[in-house]
Amino acid sequence: MSNRSKVAFIGTGGTISSLGTDSLDILNYTATGLRLTADAILDRVPEARTVADVVAVPFRAVASPAIGFSEWRDLVWLCERLTCEHPDLAGIVIGHGTATLEETAYALSLTLTVACPVVLVGAQRPISALSSDAGLNLVAALRTAAAPASHSRGVLVVLNDEIQAARDVTKTSVARLQTFRTLDFGALGQIDGAAVHYYRRSERRHAPGTPFDIRDRSTLPRVDVSYAHADADGTAVRAFVAAGARGIVSAGLAPGMTPPAEADALEDAVSAGVIVVQSTRAGSGVVPLTTRLAERGILSADNLTPQKARILLALALTTTRDPAAIAEIFATY
Missing domain, CATH: 3.40.50.1170 (L-asparaginase, N-terminal domain)
Structure with a gap:
């Protein structure tokens, strides 16, 4: 043997x-x-x-x-x-x-x-x-x-x-x-x-034992990623909302900002009931939850890249639509 x-x-x-x-x-x-x-x-x-x-x-x-x-x-x-x-x-x-x-x-x-x-x-x-x-x-x-x-x-x-x-x-x-x-x-x-x-261990929680059970799901809630750039005018954000997005991750300019017209579109999305999470296209670093983001109702992705923030937001939306609860999920996972 x-x-x-x-x-x-x-x-x-x-x-x-x-x-x-x-x-x-x-x-x-x-x-x-x-x-x-x-x-x-x-x-x-x-x-x-x-x-x-x-x-x-x-x-x-x-x-x-x-x-x-x-x-x-x-x-x-x-x-x-x-x-x-x-x-x-x-x-x-x-x-x-x-x-x-x-x-x-x-x-x-x-x-x-x-x-x-x-x-x-x-x-x-x-x-x-x-x-x-x-x-x-x-x-x-x-x-x-x-x-x-x-x-x-x-x-x-x-x-x-x-x-x-x-x-x-x-x-x-x-x-x-x-x-x-x-x-x-x-x-x-x-x-x-x-x-x-x-030589080290990751501190964030992970499976098994998370609240995210996808075994019997046919799909995840729609979450899109909007990539920020100079002169971005919010067209992509509005299109995602029109397509039925329940969440949007903003791949913002470092340290987590967007051009004014894009910011307005994201705020409108929040007003329409869409959960918006601010990430950054920089690829590393924590997006601070600034007064400006908080006032617009936008959450921080912590240090998750946009593509990973999209996954966590979609999974979070299978358990809750409460922004405070989703913010806690991003601080946990």
Whole structure:
């Protein structure tokens, strides 16, 4: 009997599963439409089965721009089923495209019902490429999911030998291998060979045990992101309200401001019953709840990026429409 830990590997597609036209195709590989299943990825990376007893789990094989709420919900169910079918499961690894990896990771960190470590992993170069990072990233993710020290840390993201918190990490570069960064706080830890080292812990609450249960939902409340820029006149905000948005996240100018016409449109949205949360396009830093924002009825996103503030606001709206309660949710998660 193997003494290796049992880890499930769910493949959702993305670069980590993709096959280009040849080994030098590191940019146009999505044009082939060829993506490997979880089983096929493990066959391509035989070293993965030497670090854990890996259970390959079929899911979908798509580019990550196609992943959203329905996949998040199905992954919550799938992770729950896996832990029931495999009581000895040490952890779960989810292969994912990097374009929306941080959004899936954060959504799962707020909605999962399982207590075992869940690690999202991707790659910047397709698995077929010369010097692909897919194989070593997968091995590192499996080691992280199996490590006892990974328990109770929320959903983790592993690429480039670094362990990041789902809430805090963001993709910062189109093609560089060190693209996933936690700009305000730094990585939680690192993987050095077989050793998984942690150096800090995220303080914000995470699943399991959150009030956000999406398992039986068909959709989330509509929340849109309005990107601020010089001369923004509120056209996008008004269009979102007309489309039925129940929430709007403003990706404002740092430190959390918008041009006057945009600010007026956001205030009108609040008057119409839409919850508005102010984030910033800067990518890091806390948006202060200034007198100006408070007077307009606009909430602070804390230090969440606009794309993650959108997820939290949508989930918050499944539990309450009270602005004070939603403000408390942003201070908690």
